[in-house]
Amino acid sequence: MPSSLKPTEEQRKRVKLLAGLGMKQEQIAKLVGVRSTTSLRKHFRDELLQGPVAAAVRVRRTLYEMATSGRNQAATIFWLKTRAGWSEKGREPEMVDEQEQGMQIVVRYVKPRFCEETQRMLPPLEPDESKMRYWKTGENGKEIPVRRPASRKPKKSQPRQLAPPECGDETLES
Numbered sequence: 280m281p282s283s284l285k286p287t288e289e290q291r292k293r294v295k296l297l298a299g300l301g302m303k304q305e306q307i308a309k310l311v312g313v314r315s316t317t318s319l320r321k322h323f324r325d326e327l328l329q330g331p332v333a334a335a336v337r338v339r340r341t342l343y344e345m346a347t348s349g350r351n352q353a354a355t356i357f358w359l360k361t362r363a364g365w366s367e368k369g370r371e372p373e374m375v376d377e378q379e380q381g382m383q384i385v386v387r388y389v390k391p392r393f394c395e396e397t398q399r400m401l402p403p404l405e406p407d408e409s410k411m412r413y414w415k416t417g418e419n420g421k422e423i424p425v426r427r428p429a430s431r432k433p434k435k436s437q438p439r440q441l442a443p444p445e446c447g448d449e450t451l452e453s
Contacts (some may be wrong), residue, residue, distance in 0.1 A: 284313065286322050294323040298330030
């Protein structure tokens with residue numbers, strides 16, 4: 280049975296707005312004058328998908344403008360906590376000028392593992408913590424060895440277990 284519904288531009292705008300406001304499709308269908316949610320999804324598919332995205336963009340833009348204006352301290356704090364990683368707990372140190380403090384970078388190389396028998400990639404093995412090196416950059420630009428960060432020390436109460444390989448007779452050596 281062919282549908283007689285011909286959506287108007289006004290209906291499309293309204294569906295997009297209502298979807299962006301988070302209303303349920305049943306409610307939107309009633310407000311727009313569509314008999315069922317199936318018809319609503321059939322004729323207003325793009326608007327139902329674009330409405331929430333457009334609303335999120337508007338809210339993000341408004342929050343950003345409020346946070347960067349300097350007039351709304353709460354918006355600025357919220358933005359910094361959620362987007363810039365700030366915390367009241369002080370776990371993450373604030374970055375200072377690079378000339379004052381050397382940057383600490385941890386680089387891990389993961390060797391890809393491929394099973395010839397099954398022709399698929401295997402998950403990487405856990406790195407050997409005893410072979411990792413940590414350092415900081417000194418004032419003269421040279422690397423100064425340091426102890427590993429406390430967060431990287433394996434816990435004594437829970438020894439690290441390596442899962443056996445999923446392929447043939449492959450060894451756990453990397």
